[in-house]
Amino acid sequence: MKKSILVVAATLSVSMFINKSFAQTQDTIKKTSSTTTTTTTAVQATGDVVSTLSSNADYSSAATAAKAANLDAKLSPTGTYTIFAPNNAAFSKIPQDKLDGLLKDTTKLATVLKAHVVSGKYGKAEIVKALTAGKGKATLNTVDGQTLQLSISPNKTVQLTDPSGDVAEITLFDLVGTNGVVNGINNVLMPK
DSSP states (O other): OHHHHHHHHHHHHHHHHHHHHHHHHHHHHHHHSOOOOOOOOOOOOOSOHHHHHTTSGGGHHHHHHHHHTTHHHHSOTTSOEEEEEEOHHHHHTSOHHHHHHHHHOHHHHHHHHHTTEEESOOOHHHHHHHHHHTTSEEEEEBTTSOEEEEEEOTTSOEEEEOTTOOEEEEEEEEEEETTEEEEEESSOOOOO
16 A cells, blocks of 8 residues: 555656656746837838839729829929828729729819818828817818818827718828828718
């Protein structure tokens, strides 16, 4: 009987030792495994605001539309502009036949795109300043003479409202170009 108890105790001791060693080995493996981190480095602007659209894959539809409408030539290189660019998801909300028609009619396309462009630089800091001065509201004039109302949405995000009542939230700030800035929005604004 004493031998049986001794064998059981020895087995338990060896078992506990092996489990403890295995656990320490696993901790060591976890501690020594390498981790990869991604960092983002600010890049100095190398192109105008229309070219800057191409620097972000989420805005490829807006970049294609801007180039098709020859918007880069229409925005003076000596001026400063802010483009409120709809992201790809915003363009996908437009029925395909309507989008195809818009892309074929470059005059109408240019009109739609100009409703997203204001003179001057309105990055995040300037928008916050304008909203603060206006007690939560601000008006911006587009390059084609329409107005965009800036305000704070019920979700506490910055939103734009055009004269037709279309609303878009700003989802990305400060893609900087040589002649202004691009801010991303989640809807295509359709002018009157």
